[in-house]
Amino acid sequence: MPDPAVPLQLSVDRTSPVPLYFQLSQQLEAAIERGTLTPGSLLGNEIDLAGRLGLSRPTVRQAIQALVDKGLLVRRRGVGTQVVHSQVKRPLELSSLYDDLEAAGQKPATKVLRNTLEPATAEVAAALGVAEGDDVHLVERLRYAHGEPMAQLRNYLPTGLLALDTPQLEATGLYRLMRGAGITLHSARQSVGARAATAAEAELLAEAVGAPLLTMQRTTFDDTGRAVEFGTHVYRAARYAFEFQLLVRP
Amino acid sequence: MPDPAVPLQLSVDRTSPVPLYFQLSQQLEAAIERGTLTPGSLLGNEIDLAGRLGLSRPTVRQAIQALVDKGLLVRRRGVGTQVVHSQVKRPLELSSLYDDLEAAGQKPATKVLRNTLEPATAEVAAALGVAEGDDVHLVERLRYAHGEPMAQLRNYLPTGLLALDTPQLEATGLYRLMRGAGITLHSARQSVGARAATAAEAELLAEAVGAPLLTMQRTTFDDTGRAVEFGTHVYRAARYAFEFQLLVRP
DNA sequence: AAGTGGTCTAGACCACCGA
DNA sequence: CGGTGGTCTAGACCACTTT
Numbered sequence: 259m260p261d262p263a264v265p266l267q268l269s270v271d272r273t274s275p276v277p278l279y280f281q282l283s284q285q286l287e288a289a290i291e292r293g294t295l296t297p298g299s300l301l302g303n304e305i306d307l308a309g310r311l312g313l314s315r316p317t318v319r320q321a322i323q324a325l326v327d328k329g330l331l332v333r334r335r336g337v338g339t340q341v342v343h344s345q346v347k348r349p350l351e352l353s354s355l356y357d358d359l360e361a362a363g364q365k366p367a368t369k370v371l372r373n374t375l376e377p378a379t380a381e382v383a384a385a386l387g388v389a390e391g392d393d394v395h396l397v398e399r400l401r402y403a404h405g406e407p408m409a410q411l412r413n414y415l416p417t418g419l420l421a422l423d424t425p426q427l428e429a430t431g432l433y434r435l436m437r438g439a440g441i442t443l444h445s446a447r448q449s450v451g452a453r454a455a456t457a458a459e460a461e462l463l464a465e466a467v468g469a470p471l472l473t474m475q476r477t478t479f480d481d482t483g484r485a486v487e488f489g490t491h492v493y494r495a496a497r498y499a500f501e502f503q504l505l506v507r508p
Numbered sequence: 509m510p511d512p513a514v515p516l517q518l519s520v521d522r523t524s525p526v527p528l529y530f531q532l533s534q535q536l537e538a539a540i541e542r543g544t545l546t547p548g549s550l551l552g553n554e555i556d557l558a559g560r561l562g563l564s565r566p567t568v569r570q571a572i573q574a575l576v577d578k579g580l581l582v583r584r585r586g587v588g589t590q591v592v593h594s595q596v597k598r599p600l601e602l603s604s605l606y607d608d609l610e611a612a613g614q615k616p617a618t619k620v621l622r623n624t625l626e627p628a629t630a631e632v633a634a635a636l637g638v639a640e641g642d643d644v645h646l647v648e649r650l651r652y653a654h655g656e657p658m659a660q661l662r663n664y665l666p667t668g669l670l671a672l673d674t675p676q677l678e679a680t681g682l683y684r685l686m687r688g689a690g691i692t693l694h695s696a697r698q699s700v701g702a703r704a705a706t707a708a709e710a711e712l713l714a715e716a717v718g719a720p721l722l723t724m725q726r727t728t729f730d731d732t733g734r735a736v737e738f739g740t741h742v743y744r745a746a747r748y749a750f751e752f753q754l755l756v757r758p
Numbered sequence: 759a760a761g762t763g764g765t766c767t768a769g770a771c772c773a774c775c776g777a
Numbered sequence: 778c779g780g781t782g783g784t785c786t787a788g789a790c791c792a793c794t795t796t
Contacts, residue, residue, distance in 0.1 A: 275773095277784060297733065303762060314786045316566075319763085327577075329695060332732055335763045336794025342733025444755070445579055451749030452702035452722040470720035470745075472702040482582050483547065483592025494719075499701035504752060505694070525792095527765060553781060564767045569782085585782045586775025 266294065271309055278313060282321035290330055290341055291446065301331065301339040329505070365403070368428045372398040375417070382414045383454050385477045385488035395422055397432070400462065407463045408497055413489040444481040450474050450500060470495040516544065520561055528563060540580055540591055551581065551589040576632035579755070602706040615653070618678045625667070632664045635727045635738035645672055647682070650712065657713045659743040669736060686736065694731040700724050700750060713744050720745040 266289055270281045289295040301307070301322070308318045322339055325331045333339045364424045375393045384392040395415040401408050413432060415422070420439045427435070436443065451473045460467045472493040516539055520531045539545040551572070558568045572589055575581040583589045625643045633640040634713070645665040651658050663682060665672070670689045675684070686693065701723045710717045722743040730736050 279784080305762090314788090316787090317785060320784085329733070333763060334794080335792070336761070338762060342731075359566070446754045447751070448754060449749050450700050450722075452720040452745035456718050468718065470702045471706050472700075477683045480591075482590075495702035499699050501557075501697070501699045502752075502754060504696045504698060505755075530766080555781090564769090566768090567766060570765085584775080584784060585773070586780070588781060 268307075268311060270313065270504050275490070279317050279324070282311065282313070283324045284320065286321065286325055287328075287330060290325075295341050297341050297343045299341050300443045301341075311405035366408075367402040367405075367415050369400045370397065370424045370427050371400055372396060373422055373424050373427065378414070382454060382488055386414060386416050388416060394416055395420075397422060397427060397471075399427065402485070403497070405443060406497075407494070409491055409493040410459065410460060410462055411489065411491045413487055416485070441486055442481040443486070446476050446478040448474060448476045452495065461490060463492070465494055466495075472500070474500070518557075520563065529567050529574070530570055532561065532563070532568065533574045536571065536575055537578075537580060540575075545591050547591050547593045549591050551591075563722070604685070616658075617652040618656075619650045619652070620647065620674045620677050621650055622646060623672055623674050623677065628664070632738055634738035636664060636666050636735045638666060641669055643722060645670075647672060649677065653747070656668070656747075657744070659741060660709065660712055661739065661741045663737055663739040665737050671722060690703060691736055692731040694729050694733075696726050696728040698724060698726045702745065709742060713742070715744055722750070723746060723751070 266285075268282065268285050270278050272278070273279065286295070286301075295301070304315050304318050304322070307313075308315045311318070322331060322333070326333060326339075330342060331339050332342055374396050376396045377388065377391045378388055378394045380390050382394060383392065386394060388394065395413075395417060397411075397413045397415070399411045399413075401411060411432075419441065420436060422435075433443065452470055453473060454468045455463065455465050455471050457467050459465070459471060460469065463471075465471070472495045474489070474491045474493070476487075476489045476491070477485050478487040478489075516535075518532065518535050520528050522528070524531065525688045526704045534546070536551075554565050554568050554572065557563075561568070572581060572583070576583060576589075580592060581589050582592055589621070611688070624646050626646045628636065628644045629639055629642045630640050632644060633642065636644060638644065645663075645667060647661075647663045649663075651661060661682075670686060671689070672685075683693065702720055703714065703723060704718045705715050705721050707717050707723060709715070710719065713721075715721070722745045724739070724741045724743070726737075726739045726741070727735050728737040728739075
């Protein structure tokens with residue numbers, strides 16, 4: 259038998275501009291986060307919850323659904339709504355190397371090697387959905403951590419989307435610049451592989467020729483489905499690994 | 509100005525057990541898939557759509573929301589609902605090497621090297637949420653494609669979840685076995701890296717010592733948040749790359 | 759049989775966008 | 778300003794699970 263329903267300190271502020279379902283959803287998430295709602299515990303049925311909060315059932319359902327989508331709650335017909343049994347709470351994020359490094363306290367530094375316009379190759383044109391030969395931005399960067407080279411980042415962007423200022427590129431990550439320009443990132447298609455370092459890559463990254471490198475190709479889309487960036491990156495395998503979470507479509 | 513609203517052949521069957529919102533959602537998705545609804549085109553407002561179909565607005569909204577969540581539609585307040593501007597329709601799937609290979613027409617073969625119970629090491633115990641030293645299943649497999657070795661797969665599973673039959677493991681993939689046993693996979697946390705092949709790995713995978721290998725560690729969770737599998741995999745980099753899609757949390 | 763979530767209705771008012 | 782999606786209500790019936 260699962261744990262009994264847990265009485266919670268929940269309340270909503272009807273004068274707030276924050277949607278009621280969102281207020282509730284945040285309070286439930288906070289309760290799960292700090293352990294007030296323990297894994298496996300039941301939430302109490304939706305009708306009671308609605309009555310206690312002075313909300314309608316659809317509003318309560320909307321709050322719960324948001325957390326189900328996040329993977330924090332599970333609904334079972336005839337049973338109830340329970341907190342999931344583990345700490346799989348890490349969000350699924352579009353990993354930005356800059357943010358990854360910063361979160362790891364590594365103070366990333368960036369050197370812009372190239373920041374130009376170039377005609378799109380067939381590969382780049384296909385990825386970005388532009389015509390072959392059309393001008394696209396090319397940004398090539400070398401990223402350092404702890405004073406050592408870490409990755410070579412080559413990115414292509416459609417023109418007219420963003421001003422690409424070299425000092426800014428050296429001060430922050432590309433994704434932050436894009437978000438700052440009002441672009442809402444939505445999804446990315448990635449391919450991750452490995453290969454041996456060429457002579458040029460070995461030189462650039464201070465590795466031996468033939469050393470294992472992690473390669474990543476990524477096309478990023480905004481919320482309207484436009485491709486806003488195509489990147490080809492090479493990482494020193496000894497110093498970096500990708501971490502991410504996948505969700506299974508039901 | 510965006511394209512004008514497109515009149516569509518939509519209808520719902522109220523005698524069907526399939527939920528109305530789902531019927532509508534499927535028809536809209538099919539129309540997008542086959543190009544009847546072109547990228548950028550407007551869907552027509554929700555009230556009219558509801559009226560034409562004899563549905564209530566919340567039901568129509570539920571159908572549209574499902575496609576927004578899938579990334580096929582975008583809503584804009586004051587504007588309307590549009591089809592996204594690109595073909596980012598690929599589902600975000602938990603990649604199974606077996607399925608990947610089969611989809612590529614490569615007829616994967618599997619050789620089970622080990623299928624035993626072992627006490628969990630600290631790393632495995634932490635990943636699966638069991639106590640260190642508790643027995644866990646260990647399955648070690650070598651996967652072939654076109655008669656050549658392709659990857660070494662080492663998986664740990666909690667006991668009591670699944671019968672691990674060696675012939676079945678050689679005939680199909682682990683994920684299919686798990687789904688067949690009624691386990692609903694929900695999400696996975698992965699780490700992908702690269703390194704040089706050790707002598708033992710080189711021997712096993714018919715590579716040279718020092719050849720680049722792609723490594724993957726994965727913990728898979730079911731819909732209740734339990735860890736149901738932990739895997740440590742090694743792939744020949746020349747013959748495999750990971751493809752996946754990430755979604756950005758708003 | 760009782761209790762749960764799943765679906766659905768027919769309204770309502772508000773916030774935002776474009777003309 | 779009119780039209781759009783965003784939020785919310787107060788009910789209803791159904792399907793499923795457990796007792």
